[in-house]
Amino acid sequence: CGVQVVALNGAPRTDCGGGDSDKDGIPDSADKCPGTAEGLPVGSDGCPAAAGQALSLNGVNFENDSAQLTAESHPILDRAAKALKANASDNAEIAGYTDANGQPEYNLALSKQRAESVRQYLIKKGVDGSRLTANGYGEANPVASNENDAGREANRRVEIKLIAK
Secondary structure, three states, X not given: OOEEEEOOOOOEEEEOOOOOOOOOOOOOOOOOOOOOOOOOOEOOOOOEOOOOOEEEOXXXXXXXXXXXXXXXXXXXXXXXXXXXXXXXXXXEEEEEOOOOOOOHHHHHHHHHHHHHHHHHHHXXXXXXXXXXXXXXXXXXXXXXXXXXXXXXHHHOOEEEEEEEO
């Protein structure tokens, strides 16, 4: 026990010997939808992502005050690219968010640049760019409090939302 795997959305899971028979990144012991097709985007519960559902790419990070992806982001985005290529029937929006530190106008621009950086990475990995849009939302829609470091870190995120064609 103790081997960590990461789902498409970057959510870490611990595989305690149960395996991952459908190769979706969610151990069979925690997978509520075993048997999904390989490469199909899934949520942290292992169930297929539905059109309109946002998947947070936990672990996709950027250099400080920059849209430059960190090296640790690449494996997560590689899995996302594989899943998007396997699920070519959907388009996707890449949505970038920031915490509330700084000027709102700056945060909005930075979030857009970060979303575009993820879009360009996915295109370089073979995802058809015409299927992808990148939007920045700045500090809108926080998922945690901006009053502490952990909350601010959670708010600095990138999400992929599947959009039915």
